[in-house]
Amino acid sequence: MATTPALEVRSAQEVRAGAVLAVLSAASFLASLDLFIVNVAFEHMGRSFPGASLADLSWVLNGYAIAYAALLIPLGRLADRFGRKAGFLLGLGLFTAASAACAASTGLWGLVFSRVAQAVGAALLTPTSLGLLLNATPPDRRTRAVRIWAAVGSLAAAAGPVAGGLLVELSWEWVFLVNLPVGVVALLAAVRLLPDSRDSARGPLPDLLGAGLLGVAMGALSLALVKVEEWGWADARTGVSLLGSAVAGGLFWWRSGGHPAPVIEPALLRVRTFAWANLSAFVFSVAFAANLLASILWMQEVWHYSALRTGLAIAPGPLMVPLFASVGQRLSRRVEAGWLAALGCVLFAVGATLSMVGVEAVPNYLTGLLPGWMLSGVGVGLVIPTLLASATVELPPTRTATGSAVVNMSRQVGMALGVSLLVALVGASVGGERQAAFGHVWIAVALLSLCAAPLSFGVSTASSALSGSHRR
Template identity: 55%
Template sequence: MVEQSQVRGAGRIRRGPVLAVLSVASFMAGLDLFIVNVAFTDIGRDFAGESMADLSWVLNGYAIVFAALLVPLGRLADRYGRKAGLLLGLTVFTLASQACAAAPSLWWLVAFRVVQAAGAAALIPTSLGLLLSAYPAERRGGAVRIWSAASAIAAAAGPAVGGVLVDASWRWVFEVNVPIGIAAVLLAARLVPDSREGVTARVPDLVGTAVATAAIALLALGVVKINDWPGERTVLVAAAALLGLAWFWLRSLRHPAPVIEPALLAVRTFLWSNAAVLLFTVAFAANLLLGVLWMQQVWHYSPIRTGLAVAPGPLMVPVMALIAGRLAARVPVGLITAAGCMLCAFGVVLIATSLGPVPAYAAQMLPGWLIGGTGVGLALPTILSAAAVELPSHRYATGSAVVNMSRQIGAVLGVSLAVAVLGTPRGYTDAHTAYVHAWLMVGAFMVIAAITALGMTPRRPRPSRPVPEPETEVIARA
């Protein structure tokens, strides 16, 4: 726990600058989840001959590794030092970003993206742990909200910033991280005090992490290759993925420090929130990719025009998040989330039924995009805030990391399904049909997410089963 952590330099903490530096780390990790979407078409053009399924690994490779390493790297940092973990994560992320910018081929780019994701995965738990250690209990809630807002701003700004950068070259999408990363390393080394749990923090299940990563990658591979492979090979790869996930879960039931603690999933609100966020993010990631690809490949928008066209939806999110926060005091969180998911479903169906061959953004795309952004603002922040509400304070940090894992796994599946449904259409008629089918799939996932979200509302009269307290854990009272 924070009160028992070894915090060095606690009496000399300049909390404002510390919060700013740690929020930059959160912003950097979040930005690269969204900024690359706008560069997708230009990357494919530069690496001519690569299929859409192969290009999808630029997005999926990052998301898979990011998801898999969030909890293990956080626990290793708890044991060996959070500041060292933060500085290492920033350094790896910055160097890998430079390598991505210089990548000579698609598969070198994917490899460097994997390394970049490992650095990003270290940034989230270490920056949160250091933030909680730097602030007294009564001020942690406000600090965590500012830290979390940095990631939300990255999501909103990512497409627009990406469009501006890609207009020069897609390589600038990665190059922009380098000066920010260098500055963050220098400032973090100077300003951020260290904290750790020491040898009492358990080493995480690294073997289980590797198996889960491979299983998710195999599942994504089977989905994106469904149009290219014989059915037998697809079934074999999918079966291997499911066996790997089953083995991972059985191992988690026995391991002393599993990546996902079974006791957390015994908490009803946490379980349903993870299910809802996974389904929601499948639809969200697919919808974002579909919108970008339609505007660039069918309407032939430039990257900067695409980025600006995407931006109005994300800009609705912070406004609606504030409204959702006020509603949560009077309306069950499950109903708020379900309403947001249904708005998203309505938005994508409106887009699917409106689009035509001649670009008419204001009439055909913008209304559905704004409705979808309204839904995202109601649903996503509500899920994230409700997920840990019934967890004890000593499980907040781990619970937050598991929710982020679910989000990234959902993003992987969403991108993979979008690529699989689109296939390789020839001509406008085939493309229009494929995109309509893909958007209807997105709508279906949003409806399922809405139904799932109804289970999120806490049952106040009957408290959840208690989660046993470990030897150490970061406390967050957000």
């Protein structure tokens, strides 16, 4: 039977849409893979830089998180204004090139600088990839495409620990070199396949100075936390760092109130569900990052696990996330979002507590760490998707993309402070003192997660000035 021209056109459109989805999902995979894969390689990087303290090494993680958080929204807005395809290509190219620079780094601070460049690329490619996907996908297929795009990110989180462990067996440089072939292929395919899109209305330029102030505020606070054991609370350097963070944060908030395109619109924070979701996501992310790095370092430093064994041991937790995200979606039909997120926070706290009381100096992974780690993964699966979905439910459609970006920014800020918290508590301790310090980290993780639980109830509170005016 002959194929009609209409069917041929539709088939060609579907093939092209599938190719676009594959390219954009590959970019999402790269950006999402980074979190777990670099954490697993953290200790091996430290061995390559003799004399580097845990506080210094923390900037490999925090430099990325701070730059990504500060630039995610303004770079996304620049791409919306000048062209999402150009922004995506530039972001992907920079991320790939910076990955090569990370692998070629011969000094710690060169690696940190390259990681910051990586974060700039990720902050540009992440929002543009979703914008391009929505523009290139027919309306009746957008929901499915976005779910696939998000699922690929979840797959990266699950695969990251094992991939990181395998690659580190070769050398830690391969953690970054693996990005090169995927990045180059995705870049070449993107040039050919991706249609461009941009906002028709040319609004004001985003507040890049405000983004810089936000980065300074986060960086100065992180510096004070990671150096406090070395400097002491009474040291002038600690005071100057904390004062600098407060001043930069105050200036950032002042600019946000008067700039026509601020990093965070103050009006958004008057939307109760949005404000509470951001606060809860921030506090929970502090606990999440500290728990992740503490678990990895415990296995590598106390139990002397190899990177591969650590990656395999970490993998069950992330695997729980997509599974219980699906469970949470089903439960959300009968349970309010606030209760669901609060339950996840409590489960995460219980998981951290089980890890604290269960682990011993002699390896006892199956009975000591695994139960709490898997329960923590269940908690993440209930908390993060629920907060991300709830944050934007009351926002006008024109603010949904910005709202989602702000929540992701809050999570990155929280993760940077979580790493800093671990460094502040563990520091340069050794032997039995160091093992006790890990216990203090898990106590802090449990307390922070329990604090996030009541904050989560705010996402069930409806009504706000902004959303109310939108409905009118």
